[in-house]
Amino acid sequence: MSDMERAIAALRSATSIVFFTGAGISAESGIPTFRDKLTGLWSTHDPGKLETAKAFRENPALVWGFYLWRRNQINQAKPNAAHLAVQRLATTGRNVAVITQNIDDLHERAGSVDVAHLHGSLKSPKCFACHRTADLQPSQFDLPQHAVERDPPRCPRCNGRLRPSIIWFGEDLSTVVWKSAVATVQSCQVLVSVGTSGIVTPAAEIPQIALSSGAVVIHVNLVDVSLGTPNEFMIIGKATEALPALLSAACGI
Known part of the structure; x- marks a missing residue:
């Protein structure tokens, strides 16, 4: 049997399925991966040097402006066929969960409700000092045209600067989110890993845990x-094509 045939058989008999998604699934909605070179006003900047607490301390306006730009990119993107296929599977009576490394909300906008964000989310900021989340008005997320910097808003509780609620390079994952994700993976029958490079740890350990x-x-x-183990099946192809085809053949969605 081919890997596709064995994957179909495994999904067909499974009642508990976890989708583990990475940058590859959102790239097909037009959201660049962290390895892609920046464009436009940000073409001279290295994202790896902006996604750190050190960078925020040194130039909070530049880092905040970068994330306003990224947030605008995400808002303009739409869930693609892969995101929608995951949501459709959840309507078939199976226990379906999503664990994502992505900081966008495309799974939620596709209709998925059980989504764990290992690396946080750009949806709401948090305070750099006291770590509490904060609600902002839409206008506070605006970045003037042709601008790259904007001073971060202040925390309404302690007056600290607000930062994105994501995991920067050098920061630890949320213990609560990680433990919950591991427990979910340990209890599933099938893990479908979509668009993940296997580079970023500890998220890269998820398939091995499964x-x-x-x-x-x-x-x-x-x-x-x-990883080359007997219980792994490799489907080569675009997420927007291969995943809907796989789920359609296995589950009739």
């Missing part, structure tokens, strides 16, 4: 990212 717990792991990616 395999160690007895689950089948199905990878959907443009390149082979499998």
